[in-house]
Amino acid sequence: MEHPLILAIESSCDDTSAAVLAGRKVMSNVIASQLSHRLYGGVVPEVASREHQEKIVAVVAQALETAGVDRRQIEAVAFTRGPGLAGSLMVGTSFAKAFALARRLPLIEVNHMQAHVAAHLIDPPFPEFPFLCLTVSGGHTQIVLVHSPVSMEILGETVDDAAGEAFDKTGKLLGLPYPAGPEIDKLARQGNPVYSFPIPDMPGYQFSFSGLKTAILYFLQRQQELDPQFAEKNKADICASVQHTIIRILLKKLQLAARETGIRHIGIAGGVAANSGLRTTLQELGREQGWQVYIPQFQYCTDNAAMIGIAAYFKYLRADFVLQDVSPDARMSF
Ligand code: KG4
Numbered sequence: 001m002e003h004p005l006i007l008a009i010e011s012s013c014d015d016t017s018a019a020v021l022a023g024r025k026v027m028s029n030v031i032a033s034q035l036s037h038r039l040y041g042g043v044v045p046e047v048a049s050r051e052h053q054e055k056i057v058a059v060v061a062q063a064l065e066t067a068g069v070d071r072r073q074i075e076a077v078a079f080t081r082g083p084g085l086a087g088s089l090m091v092g093t094s095f096a097k098a099f100a101l102a103r104r105l106p107l108i109e110v111n112h113m114q115a116h117v118a119a120h121l122i123d124p125p126f127p128e129f130p131f132l133c134l135t136v137s138g139g140h141t142q143i144v145l146v147h148s149p150v151s152m153e154i155l156g157e158t159v160d161d162a163a164g165e166a167f168d169k170t171g172k173l174l175g176l177p178y179p180a181g182p183e184i185d186k187l188a189r190q191g192n193p194v195y196s197f198p199i200p201d202m203p204g205y206q207f208s209f210s211g212l213k214t215a216i217l218y219f220l221q222r223q224q225e226l227d228p229q230f231a232e233k234n235k236a237d238i239c240a241s242v243q244h245t246i247i248r249i250l251l252k253k254l255q256l257a258a259r260e261t262g263i264r265h266i267g268i269a270g271g272v273a274a275n276s277g278l279r280t281t282l283q284e285l286g287r288e289q290g291w292q293v294y295i296p297q298f299q300y301c302t303d304n305a306a307m308i309g310i311a312a313y314f315k316y317l318r319a320d321f322v323l324q325d326v327s328p329d330a331r332m333s334f
């Protein structure tokens with residue numbers, strides 16, 4: 001087996017995940033998604049941290065078993081330090097610290113958003129450095145200039161809602177279950193983008209999605225007054241239109257960044273990168289623009305510990321370790 005054997009833990013939001021990597025190879029990637037938040041239409045932080053606590057031991061045990069690795073063989077422990085929900089991060093951080101302390105192992109902190117980008121380094125074809133990565137998740141929307149696996153720079157990000165939030169909030173307006181991204185993706189494939197919503201005019205590489213949410217709300221209110229069945233009858237077309245608008249907002253800035261930096265190696269990452277519309281539209285745009293496009297496998301787009309493990313692997317090579325006094329950083333940036 002390749003070395004080092006790294007145990008990676010992810011607990012920043014509502015997925016409890018553990019992975020074992022042998023060198024760069026993912027030996028296991030166990031993800032326990034919390035479904036209880038569906039009852040509330042969004043993640044309830046207190047519920048999330050309690051569920052992490054209940055599940056983490058079993059999730060780690062399963063990751064070790066699937067990998068065929070004994071816990072005594074593990075050579076380093078990696079964990080998400082932030083950004084994320086403070087209580088949730090605390091569970092993964094404490095677990096990783098305790099594991100490392102008990103076995104006297106090096107401890108590696110990982111930035112969750114950098115790990116989403118690092119998901120590109122799990123399976124070939126690997127992007128050439130430097131590359132641009134559009135990272136789109138439930139809490140963040142960033143254009144990242146990736147110099148190397150351990151050196152990244154945020155060129156621009158959202159000033160309000162994230163792209164994933166735009167999906168989730170639209171879903172709430174339409175009465176779809178949380179998280180609504182995958183459901184909107186599915187419905188959008190059955191509809192057409194017949195309704196138009198404004199594309200915000202933001203400076204540089206900044207994004208804004210709160211105006212879109214308001215535009216959708218007013219649009220639905222107006223239409224429902226005329227026909228109370230409007231949303232129900234036109235769900236697929238509404239989803240296709242909203243998704244189309246979100247994709248246009250995202251790709252407009254990505255195109256600007258590619259043009260201004262001259263970089264032609266382009267990737268997407270994060271939960272929204274699982275969106276089928278975004279994936280195909282980016283491929284088409286890439287062909288048209290002469291870009292080399294990189295899209296991680298579905299399982300490495302939404303939150304998972306394998307991406308934490310691969311980010312940690314490159315830090316391990318540089319002996320970039322942290323001490324036991326490390327604590328979670330809910331607003332961690334880079
Ligand atoms: O990266 P992620 O799993 O967690 C965070 O770090 O936030 O991203 C979750 C977000 C949610 O907003 C979810 O609705 C969205 O990713 N998402 C999608 C799809 N799958 C997940 N959005 C659009 N289409 C999808 N297929």
Ligand code: ZN
Pocket residue numbers: 112116137138270271302303
């Ligand atoms: Zn994430």
